[in-house]
Amino acid sequence: MIKVENVYYSYPNGFEALKGVSLEIHKGEFVTIMGENGAGKTTLVKLFNGLLKPSKGVVTVDGIRTVDASVATLARKVGFVFQNPDHQLFCETVKEEVAFALRNMGFQKDVIEKRVEWALNLLDIAKYREASPFTLSGGERKRVALASVLAFDPDYLILDEPTIGQDYSQKERLRHLVLQLNQQGKTIIIVTHDVEFVAECKPRIILMSKGKILAQGPAKEVLPKADILSRASLLMPQITQLFQMLSDLGLPGNVLDEYEAWEVLKGLGGIRLA
Amino acid sequence: MLRMLDGFRFRRGDSVIHRLDPRIKGLYAIVMMVAAMLYSEFYAMVFLALLPIPLVFLARVRKEWLRSLKGSAFFASFIFLINLITGYLYAGLVLTSETIFYSLSMTLRFIILMESFSLFFLTTIPDDLSLAIEKIGIPHDFCFAFTSAIRFVPDLALEIQSIMDAQKSRGLELEKGSFMERVRNYIPILVPMLIRSFQRSLELAEAMESRAYGAQKKRTSLYELKMTRSDYIALGLILLFLFTIVSLRFFIPPS
Numbered sequence: 235m236i237k238v239e240n241v242y243y244s245y246p247n248g249f250e251a252l253k254g255v256s257l258e259i260h261k262g263e264f265v266t267i268m269g270e271n272g273a274g275k276t277t278l279v280k281l282f283n284g285l286l287k288p289s290k291g292v293v294t295v296d297g298i299r300t301v302d303a304s305v306a307t308l309a310r311k312v313g314f315v316f317q318n319p320d321h322q323l324f325c326e327t328v329k330e331e332v333a334f335a336l337r338n339m340g341f342q343k344d345v346i347e348k349r350v351e352w353a354l355n356l357l358d359i360a361k362y363r364e365a366s367p368f369t370l371s372g373g374e375r376k377r378v379a380l381a382s383v384l385a386f387d388p389d390y391l392i393l394d395e396p397t398i399g400q401d402y403s404q405k406e407r408l409r410h411l412v413l414q415l416n417q418q419g420k421t422i423i424i425v426t427h428d429v430e431f432v433a434e435c436k437p438r439i440i441l442m443s444k445g446k447i448l449a450q451g452p453a454k455e456v457l458p459k460a461d462i463l464s465r466a467s468l469l470m471p472q473i474t475q476l477f478q479m480l481s482d483l484g485l486p487g488n489v490l491d492e493y494e495a496w497e498v499l500k501g502l503g504g505i506r507l508a
Numbered sequence: 509m510l511r512m513l514d515g516f517r518f519r520r521g522d523s524v525i526h527r528l529d530p531r532i533k534g535l536y537a538i539v540m541m542v543a544a545m546l547y548s549e550f551y552a553m554v555f556l557a558l559l560p561i562p563l564v565f566l567a568r569v570r571k572e573w574l575r576s577l578k579g580s581a582f583f584a585s586f587i588f589l590i591n592l593i594t595g596y597l598y599a600g601l602v603l604t605s606e607t608i609f610y611s612l613s614m615t616l617r618f619i620i621l622m623e624s625f626s627l628f629f630l631t632t633i634p635d636d637l638s639l640a641i642e643k644i645g646i647p648h649d650f651c652f653a654f655t656s657a658i659r660f661v662p663d664l665a666l667e668i669q670s671i672m673d674a675q676k677s678r679g680l681e682l683e684k685g686s687f688m689e690r691v692r693n694y695i696p697i698l699v700p701m702l703i704r705s706f707q708r709s710l711e712l713a714e715a716m717e718s719r720a721y722g723a724q725k726k727r728t729s730l731y732e733l734k735m736t737r738s739d740y741i742a743l744g745l746i747l748l749f750l751f752t753i754v755s756l757r758f759f760i761p762p763s
Contacts, residue, residue, distance in 0.1 A: 280673070283677055285673050285676065285677065304681070305676045305677065306676065306679050306680070306681045309676070309677050309678065309679050310679070313677070314674075314677040316670065316673070316674045316677070318670070320700060320703065320704055320707070321667070321670045321671045321673075321674045321700055321704070322671065322674035322675060322678065322696075322700060323700060324695065324696050324699035324700050324703075334678055334696070335678035335679050338678060338679030338680055338681070339679045368703065382678060383677075383678065386679075
């Protein structure tokens with residue numbers, strides 16, 4: 235469990251990014267953190283693997299206070315995939331890149347090989363095994379970065395803006411992968427602005443604005459609330475907007491995606507729009 | 509270290525000092541540098557080191573300015589120690605008060621340079637700086653390269669931070685191992701940094717070309733630098749100061 239207790243964080247230049255945040259993320263949960271630019275989302279998740287230490291308050295990961303542990307030890311538990319893959323790729327081949335973290339963490343050679351192959355296949359980049367990461371497209375580089383973290387099998391997986399620069403079918407793949415990993419018991423924490431992506435994943439949502447938590451709860455409860463979302467500079471999913479506009483026809487206002495909409499509309503059978 | 513660079517970044521502000529012509533402020537920084545080079549007496553150095561303080565208050569950049577000084581504390585103590593040790597060895601393994609004062613003066617010399625250039629960069633708009641060096645007669649391409657280099661320093665610092673975070677999250681430990689291993693630990697930081705720098709230069713070049721950079725041989729400027737009354741007063745004061753320190757040095761024999 236990741237536990238955040240009344241945490242404040244100020245950057246060295248004096249900017250106070252977090253102003254009293256408390257939350258709990260249980261093992262096996264799927265959580266997304268949403269909010270406007272500068273709301274403190276990335277700052278918050280950087281506290282989870284110890285990259286930042288709270289200025290005030292306590293963050294614990296499985297009972298270990300992050301101030302007492304190094305990033306290297308926390309990283310094994312809490313995998314963090316950054317937004318821009320170009321900030322981490324540096325090896326000559328994709329294979330080396332995926333093996334980098336495993337080497338740092340002192341895995342045995344045969345284990346490393348197995349893990350690397352597993353991660354490459356999982357993200358469908360095994361064919362680029364011997365290619366240089368710099369020759370790949372933006373979306374492929376993002377998957378290499380993800381593979382390089384998944385390879386060491388962390389209990390918690392943090393993804394910072396994973397859908398940026400991905401086409402629709404890659405987003406779909408990512409969604410399936412994330413849900414699959416979550417089903418296998420991994421705790422998933424995603425930082426994103428992508429409302430439609432979140433609507434289809436239906437995780438628990440933590441909504442942030444100006445360094446504080448505005449609201450948290452299941453997607454079904456948070457996403458249909460236009461007023462709270464707008465305070466975090468977000469819009470409702472389009473389907474939800476449409477259904478709320480049609481509420482006088484007796485349509486429910488908390489429909490999040492096409493499948494739910496289809497279920498509802500199918501049940502109505504013979505409605506006629508005047 | 510990266511925080512020291514922060515003390516050289518322009519902050520929007522409005523004060524007598526901000527409004528001064530960048531050429532005057534540049535001249536001030538250079539005259540302070542000359543003064544720091546001309547003198548090595550301890551009391552003279554203390555005086556020179558205290559001199560910028562009222563200007564910093566006038567410019568209202570006390571916090572940022574102090575940060576640049578704090579950031580340079582490491583180099584300053586390094587300079588002090590080196591001077592102290594060489595002085596100690598040179599004097600035949602005795603620590604004289606002369607050595608201590610000399611080492612302090614050398615450290616102050618560095619601090620004076622930091623103080624004056626930090627004040628200059630903190631209060632001068634990068635575009636004005638470019639205009640100023642262009643006015644001196646340096647070709648625009650060089651001025652542009654120079655100002656964009658300064659402009660990108662804070663971006664680069666942020667980027668290095670992100671790269672370090674990403675690699676640390678993959679279990680990289682920078683402070684582990686023997687000296688050679690530690691050097692090798694920096695490869696995962698340096699490679700992405702270099703590649704990103706090239707990417708950024710390319711992006712910048714494309715952005716400039718799409719805005720027709722270099723289409724016209726003769727450039728005109730939207731803003732012109734103009735000397736005002738306060739600029740002439742400042743110029744007078746700086747020249748008077750320069751005259752005083754030079755004559756004190758060369759025409760009055762040291763006591």
